[in-house]
Structure formats: C-alpha cells, structure tokens
Amino acid sequence: MEKYVWIDMFEKLDASLLDELHIEKDLKRHKNRIQTLFAKGHVKTASVVAAISLVVTGALIVFLQVRKKFCCRRPA
C-alpha cells in the first residue's frame, strides 16, 4: 500500500495548479494522431499486412495438416 502514499500527497493539491494543466487537450492530440495515421495510409498498410499474415498463417496451418495426414504416416 506504500505506493499510494506518494499519490496521496497530491490529493489536496491546489485546484489552481490543476486548472492550468488543460489535460483535455490530450484528447485532441490523440484524435489528431489517429487522423494522421489514417491520412498517411499507415492504417491501410497495417490492415493489408495483417490480412496477408492471416491468410499465410491459415494456408500454412492447412498445408501442415494435409502433409501430416497424407505424407508422413508411419507404418503401423
């Protein structure tokens, strides 16, 4: 619980100190960042890469299953 002692110290902080922080601007920055990622095509690229990876992984799994079933049977 000692971790919270440090946090507790700030509990009664003067509100005027918090007033000037404008933490609400963080939301705008996050929004801008997301918009930039979309605008620069990073999201599109990431989606394409993820889709290709998914297809390749699926194909690999199917290939390994088929190989296991038909090619690598041990004699009884």
Added chain:
Amino acid sequence: MLRDKKIVKLIVKKEEEGLKALTEKYEKLLTYIATGILGNNREDVEECVNDTYLKAWNHMQEFDFEKASLKTYMSVIVRNTAINRLRKISRTEGTAQKDELCDLAEDYADQRQDVEATMERKESMRALNEIIANMKKRDRELVLRRYYYLQSSKEIAFHMKMSVNAVDSKLSRLRKQMKQEYNVMTGEER
C-alpha cells in the same frame, strides 16, 4: 452545449437535464483520466465515471467557481474516485507494489501514522503545494501528469514531445529537488 454555470445551477436544483449536459460535456475527459489510472478495464472505468457523476450530483452545492473550473472539479473527483477503486482492486487482488516510493513519501507516511501530527501534515501539504507552484511550468506539468493523473512515462512523452528516457530522468531529478526543498521548508535535517 450548456455553459458550466448553467449545468451547475441545474444539478444543484436536482434537475436531470443538468446531469445529461454534464455527461455530454465531460464524459470523454473523465473516461480518459480514469483509464489513465485504472488501465483499460472498461468495467472499472465505467463504474468509476458513474460514481463520479453520482458524487457530483450529491455535492454540487459545495462547488465554487472561484476556487476552480467545473472541468477541474470533475477531474479531481474522477481522479480520487479512480485511485480509491485502484486501492480496492489492489487490496482484493494483492497487486500492490512498492515502487516509485520516494523519501518524501516516507516522511509523509510517518506523519500520517501519528494522529497528533495532523497539523504537521497540513503543513507538509502546504509545503508541497508551494514547491509545485514554484516549479517551472513544464516541470509542474510533468509532475502533475505523473503523480496526479498517474499517466505512464510513454503517455507523458507523447503529450510533452519528449523521449521516455528523458521523462524518467527528469522526473527522478525533480523528485530529488522536491525532497530537498521539502526538507528546507519543513526545517528538517536529514
């Protein structure tokens, strides 16, 4: 969107329109602050934000525009509600860790255990407020983001356009500086 004064008036009169307006205006900010403290557990964050509205609904008559803006008032409530919830979660899940505890906090802990030291505690609060108020604006932002809103170094680095390492080392220096100033102000020789 309704103005803050109108929202406060409506809530004091216990009219639901006020609560609706408050939700529309501050939901995103409150969720953001609660998420920073509680992490991405949606259920905890939602409950925390709802508790914040309930507290605001019940205590809005105590709110004073001269002391702070409604945004700050709501931020303070959600911050404290989230930290109480975090404590509860840590207690039940046993995840409390002894990290980030500095000497300054140890002083505070000693005083806290002593009931007769309430006055001294008030004095230390005054000292802390003064130390933070006298900091450079950017240093103050760093300290408040980390220790008031419990933002991660990564999050702070993004918003303040710094590297994560720079944030950590700056915070470490600031803690030492605060400790020194605190000792001078409270007249303790350690």
